[in-house]
Amino acid sequence: MQEPPLLWLDDMSVRFELGRSRGSGPVHAVTDARVRLSPGQVLALVGESGCGKSVLASALLGLLPSNAWIRGRAWLHPGTDEEVELLSSSEHVLARRVRGRRIGLVPQSAATHLTPVRTARDQLAETFRELRGRVDHGSVDELAGRVGLAPADLAHYPHELSGGMAQRVAVASALVADPSVVIADEPTTGLDRPLVDRVTDLLGELADRNRGVLLITHDLAAAKRVATHVAVMYASRVVESGPAEEVFHRPWHPYTKGLLEAMPEAGFQPVPGHPPALTELAELEREWGCVFCLRCPDTPGVAPCNGDPALVEYGSRSVAAHPPC
Amino acid sequence: MVELDSHDTTAGEHRSWRSAARVRAGTARGTGGAARARLRLGAAVSVLALLVLAALLVPTLSSAPGTVDYQAVRLSPGPEHPFGTDTSGRDLFVRSLAGLRVSLLVAVVSTAVSALLGTAVGAVSGSLGGWADRLLMRVVDAVNAVPHLLLGIVIVALYQGTVLAVVLSIGLTHWATVARVVRSEVLGLRNRPYVDAAVSSGAGRWWVLRKHLLPAIVPQAALSAVLLVPHAVFHETALSFLGLGLPPHLASIGNILSDGREGVLLGAWWIVAFPAALLVATTLSVSGIAAVWRDRVVPTRRSELAL
Amino acid sequence: MLRAREVVAGYDRGRAVLDRVDVVVPPGAVRGLAGPSGCGKSTLARVLALLQRPWSGTVELDGRPVRGARYSVPAELRTAVGIVFQQPRPAVDPRMTLRQVVSEPLRARGIRRPWRRVGELAELTGLNDELLDRMPHEVSDGQLQRACLARAVAPRPRYLICDEMTGMLDASTTAALVRVVGELVNEEGTGVLAISHDEPLLLAWAGDDVIRW
Numbered sequence: 040m041q042e043p044p045l046l047w048l049d050d051m052s053v054r055f056e057l058g059r060s061r062g063s064g065p066v067h068a069v070t071d072a073r074v075r076l077s078p079g080q081v082l083a084l085v086g087e088s089g090c091g092k093s094v095l096a097s098a099l100l101g102l103l104p105s106n107a108w109i110r111g112r113a114w115l116h117p118g119t120d121e122e123v124e125l126l127s128s129s130e131h132v133l134a135r136r137v138r139g140r141r142i143g144l145v146p147q148s149a150a151t152h153l154t155p156v157r158t159a160r161d162q163l164a165e166t167f168r169e170l171r172g173r174v175d176h177g178s179v180d181e182l183a184g185r186v187g188l189a190p191a192d193l194a195h196y197p198h199e200l201s202g203g204m205a206q207r208v209a210v211a212s213a214l215v216a217d218p219s220v221v222i223a224d225e226p227t228t229g230l231d232r233p234l235v236d237r238v239t240d241l242l243g244e245l246a247d248r249n250r251g252v253l254l255i256t257h258d259l260a261a262a263k264r265v266a267t268h269v270a271v272m273y274a275s276r277v278v279e280s281g282p283a284e285e286v287f288h289r290p291w292h293p294y295t296k297g298l299l300e301a302m303p304e305a306g307f308q309p310v311p312g313h314p315p316a317l318t319e320l321a322e323l324e325r326e327w328g329c330v331f332c333l334r335c336p337d338t339p340g341v342a343p344c345n346g347d348p349a350l351v352e353y354g355s356r357s358v359a360a361h362p363p364c
Numbered sequence: 365m366v367e368l369d370s371h372d373t374t375a376g377e378h379r380s381w382r383s384a385a386r387v388r389a390g391t392a393r394g395t396g397g398a399a400r401a402r403l404r405l406g407a408a409v410s411v412l413a414l415l416v417l418a419a420l421l422v423p424t425l426s427s428a429p430g431t432v433d434y435q436a437v438r439l440s441p442g443p444e445h446p447f448g449t450d451t452s453g454r455d456l457f458v459r460s461l462a463g464l465r466v467s468l469l470v471a472v473v474s475t476a477v478s479a480l481l482g483t484a485v486g487a488v489s490g491s492l493g494g495w496a497d498r499l500l501m502r503v504v505d506a507v508n509a510v511p512h513l514l515l516g517i518v519i520v521a522l523y524q525g526t527v528l529a530v531v532l533s534i535g536l537t538h539w540a541t542v543a544r545v546v547r548s549e550v551l552g553l554r555n556r557p558y559v560d561a562a563v564s565s566g567a568g569r570w571w572v573l574r575k576h577l578l579p580a581i582v583p584q585a586a587l588s589a590v591l592l593v594p595h596a597v598f599h600e601t602a603l604s605f606l607g608l609g610l611p612p613h614l615a616s617i618g619n620i621l622s623d624g625r626e627g628v629l630l631g632a633w634w635i636v637a638f639p640a641a642l643l644v645a646t647t648l649s650v651s652g653i654a655a656v657w658r659d660r661v662v663p664t665r666r667s668e669l670a671l
Numbered sequence: 672m673l674r675a676r677e678v679v680a681g682y683d684r685g686r687a688v689l690d691r692v693d694v695v696v697p698p699g700a701v702r703g704l705a706g707p708s709g710c711g712k713s714t715l716a717r718v719l720a721l722l723q724r725p726w727s728g729t730v731e732l733d734g735r736p737v738r739g740a741r742y743s744v745p746a747e748l749r750t751a752v753g754i755v756f757q758q759p760r761p762a763v764d765p766r767m768t769l770r771q772v773v774s775e776p777l778r779a780r781g782i783r784r785p786w787r788r789v790g791e792l793a794e795l796t797g798l799n800d801e802l803l804d805r806m807p808h809e810v811s812d813g814q815l816q817r818a819c820l821a822r823a824v825a826p827r828p829r830y831l832i833c834d835e836m837t838g839m840l841d842a843s844t845t846a847a848l849v850r851v852v853g854e855l856v857n858e859e860g861t862g863v864l865a866i867s868h869d870e871p872l873l874l875a876w877a878g879d880d881v882i883r884w
Contacts, residue, residue: 054381101387104384309846566746576764579766580766
């Protein structure tokens with residue numbers, strides 16, 4: 040049996056209600072997501088933009104817009120005294136007990152998340168005051184040191200920091216309360232490769248200290264570098280998940296295969312066709328079962344595709360519709 | 365080992381859909397804010413619709429709208445005359461609504477003049493930039509520096525006693541606000557990447573203004589115009605009250621209030637109270653609608669869906 | 672060829688982002704430009720696309736220097752250089768359908784019904800009729816970037832600047848767009864400047880022809 044997870048999503052779904060006048064069905068943003076994040080893991084959630092991976096993170100943190108509907112459950116620290124079911128918790132609970140305290144968030148494009156008129160040290164100190172009740176500059180410096188920032192760097196205003204430094208300040212503020220789970224939403228967008236590597240390595244170090252990291256990214260190279268586990272998302276569904284090495288080495292789902300073959304050093308072959316509109320997924324699944332069928336070489340219902348969109352476990356790995364042969 | 369499956373004892377409820385907004389608020393019901401706004405909007409729209417309908421229909425349908433009857437001067441409100449009668453014995457209910465019709469018409473037309481002029485000046489100023497922008501903005505400053513009412517009085521004094529003069533006196537003094545709003549919107553838009561893309565693919569200034577800038581500013585411009593309507597109603601009333609506005613035989617709210625001054629001194633409060641109440645109700649409902657609309661135009665509220 | 676000669680440019684007075692930069696984009700080839708963020712790659716892209724006037728130095732288009740920038744440059748010269756930005760969403764007017772977006776360069780030059788060309792462009796970039804009728808908020812970043820690429824090449828530019836064109840995109844869409852650009856280079860002889868911080872990508876895209884800053 041696996042060790043108890045830090046975060047466990049059980050058939051979590053998110054829908055967006057569009058205006059009635061639009062004449063289309065609801066947007067299927069996340070469908071029946073089953074994800075398990077254990078201590079010491081970096082779980083990379085990969086997929087193209089608009090596949091629902093950022094919505095998944097927003098749902099966990101209670102940051103969905105008001106036209107969203109949710110179903111299923113997401114447990115934080117399940118089976119312990121501190122267990123919280125995130126999807127049914129009120130804003131009060133999430134703000135007081137979860138966000139920043141037990142789940143740290145590293146946002147996309149950190150520079151825009153920092154207040155332009157205050158130095159990095161001021162902002163970190165304020166986060167300390169808010170989450171820990173007090174602040175001493177020794178611990179600010181120590182935290183900054185852990186993410187590779189010198190005390191002198193903290194004296195700068197956000198616009199004086201490079202993209203990589205701003206991102207490290209964001210990582211530092213996510214770590215102030217020493218959360219057991221860190222969610223990083225596209226933390227490397229717009230950074231160049233050496234900076235991407237440094238930020239991803241930081242996340243890897245967190246996992247080494249027995250925290251759990253959920254890394255949401257479209258950058259497969261970054262995911263490959265640091266992830267211990269990977270979940271591939273396509274058109275609102277997790278289509279494959281498992282230990283990173285195995286999934287990257289021997290992908291089962293044709294979409295995972297397609298993504299890997301599209302990398303510059305591995306052939307640069309795009310997956311043919313387009314992802315379906317998120318408003319048409321229900322119909323697509325009714326008709327074919329699998330949401331990837333329109334771009335897939337296999338026919339649903341004919342081996343190797345069994346046409347079942349649900350994620351099925353096979354040992355340490357899971358895959359939808361395409362069981363291993 | 366942890367018994368994860370034990371959570372399934374609560375099966376059922378989590379399988380149903382829940383509104384994210386309601387879960388967040390920790391309530392089973394809606395958040396209330398949206399519902400209150402809807403209620404306010406509904407109230408404002410129905411009050412305004414009622415007033416406009418009454419202003420359009422009552423004076424037309426009533427048998428003798430402007431009849432002077434010296435047998436019935438200063439009658440207090442009663443079943444026959446719901447608003448009472450004025451110092452010349454005219455029925456105030458009919459006369460006030462007729463006045464409202466005139467006042468609203470003048471306000472709407474002069475607001476339209478302001479909006480068109482202001483949008484044109486603001487759009488040209490913002491999209492040309494440079495010296496043209498500086499020149500136009502100094503003109504705007506100059507118009508803003510003179511008190512509107514004073515400038516209005518000058519214009520009316522030159523062409524006294526015509527409806528057109530009143531319309532122009534309001535229209536020509538109020539476009540500056542619209543111009544400022546439109547210009548700042550255009551300044552924010554004209555360096556957007558999508559404008560860059562259009563410029564790079566050969567589009568001219570006029571094309572960019574027509575296809576990208578104007579469509580984007582219409583909601584803001586229209587909103588600032590609607591916010592002007594109550595203001596314009598008051599201006600018309602003030603000018604007429606001072607005896608400079610509409611010709612005295614035209615029943616506008618301002619003329620009625622002006623006529624009613626002596627009546628009030630004789631204890632006939634209703635001659636001023638009812639027309640004034642109509643005026644206030646109209647302006648409040650218009651600004652109520654505009655306030656709700658503004659909340660929708662504010663961009664942060666527009667993108668509900670961020671995938 | 673498209674050439675930046677001794678270009679000095681920037682935004683705040685006295686703080687030049689580009690200092691006497693020389694870059695040549697040859698026709699019929701892809702030249703890569705790699706460098707860390709903040710080194711002025713995007714400023715160079717804007718200068719070469721005639722969107723920003725250099726403080727000094729010139730942009731030469733097929734041997735002739737171009738004066739000014741934006742509206743002061745004749746439309747024929749502006750359409751000779753296309754540009755695709757990193758972020759597709761702000762690069763598209765949210766009130767236009769993708770069909771209007773893709774056809775804009777043609778309509779702006781007075782072609783009333785450019786629908787045949789739009790069809791060609793859609794096929795080239797992998798869009799379809801149904802996608803063309805959608806609004807930007809109804810498509811993904813990848814699909815929107817396809818439309819941006821289609822728009823940039825609609826007037827058949829002789830040069831194309833791809834400023835981090837694939838920075839926001841997943842591996843599959845990246846590969847697809849790089850192929851489209853490759854087709855243009857081979858079939859229409861377009862000269863491409865591919866700007867990115869992702870060196871493995873540039874090496875696969877531009878071969879050995881990568882400038883490093």
